[in-house]
Amino acid sequence: MSTTRRQFLKIAGLAAFGLGTSSALDAAEAVAKDMPGAKYDVGGKHLAAKRWAMVIDTRKLESREDYDRIIHACHSVHNVPSIPTKQEIKWIWTDKYDRVFTDDMSQHLSPAVREKDYLLLCNHCENPPCVRVCPTKATFKRADGIVVMDYHRCIGCRFCMAGCPYGARSFNFGDPRPYLKDVNPAFPTRMRGVVEKCTFCSERLEVGLLPACVEASNGAILFGDLDDPNSPVRKALAENFSIRRKPSIGTQPGVYYIV
Amino acid sequence: MYNGKYIIPGIVIFVGLFTFPFWSNLLTPKYERPQLAMPADQKECIEPAEYMRAEHMHILDVWRDQALREGKRAYVASNGKVWDISLQNTCMKCHANKADFCDKCHNSNSVSPYCWDCHVAPRGNQ
């Protein structure tokens, strides 16, 4: 009796193994396939650079209207909601000197410089701490220096917000859609539970357009390739004194300020 | 047989319950492929309809990675035609009737993809 039961179990085990592997093989065969002959390409219109960077000429930005026009340009094309609480979402915003250039210890700044508003956005750092801490690779750095997010992958852990030394990231505590008056139908919104930030308009560069804030700035914001000595950003940096935010921490920001 | 008057009806009930999925399936109406609203002004999709029906989620998955991570926003289809990689600006331009295209099929197959939590559905269609 005991041997027959043993044999029965052996055969049953083998049969189950066979069934299992054959269905696993079937499943592997059913895995989705690319269409034979289809290819992916950068497209004809895209703008390329080795290292995209931005120069903000703060001397050319004066009034609240200047800042609001630029902020509105970015936030309206990217469907950034205006939430009037501490749960606000911002891709580009302003603040005062002592909160922007916190490394600068000068006690007696000129009041004009101290009182002025400065535009702030993600710095697209050369060494981005947000990328290092993101556990899902939802935040990553592209070959052209732009630090972007894949919202599909973001799990909302907010490590990147703790990691970013510039407060450039916002978290969606709730559904942002009720706070969007006019939705740009050509760009997605975000959903509850993901982080978002400035993309350096990578989606616009790929179709041959400069960033929306650059276009709306009437020449106060320059954009170009930091590795190309003839680019508008390199020319502006060669001719003017410029500073960056928190240079001492080694992130190497890609946004320069002419003050 | 001992207790035959209990065992036989018991077996009959057991077999009836056990085969419930089979006979209930025979009694309910057959699954019919839903009638979808096709774009009026376009004859063919980016790839053959059979392939799109089976693999559109795979295409979207690859499109996302190619566009976001590789910076490649042009899809050269197997027939050589070039398309911008964009769910909102390419797919939904033709398939503007989301309710009678995407939703109808997804509903009858009991799948609820969350594309539209972020991607904006075409207007005049909600």
Ligand code: SF4
């Ligand atoms: S919140 Fe999202 S992007 Fe930020 S670290 Fe977590 S997964 Fe990455």
Ligand code: SF4
């Ligand atoms: S500014 Fe912040 S969010 Fe932007 S790349 Fe640097 S660390 Fe990341």
Ligand code: SF4
């Ligand atoms: S570069 Fe683009 S995303 Fe970033 S602040 Fe300017 S307009 Fe907004």
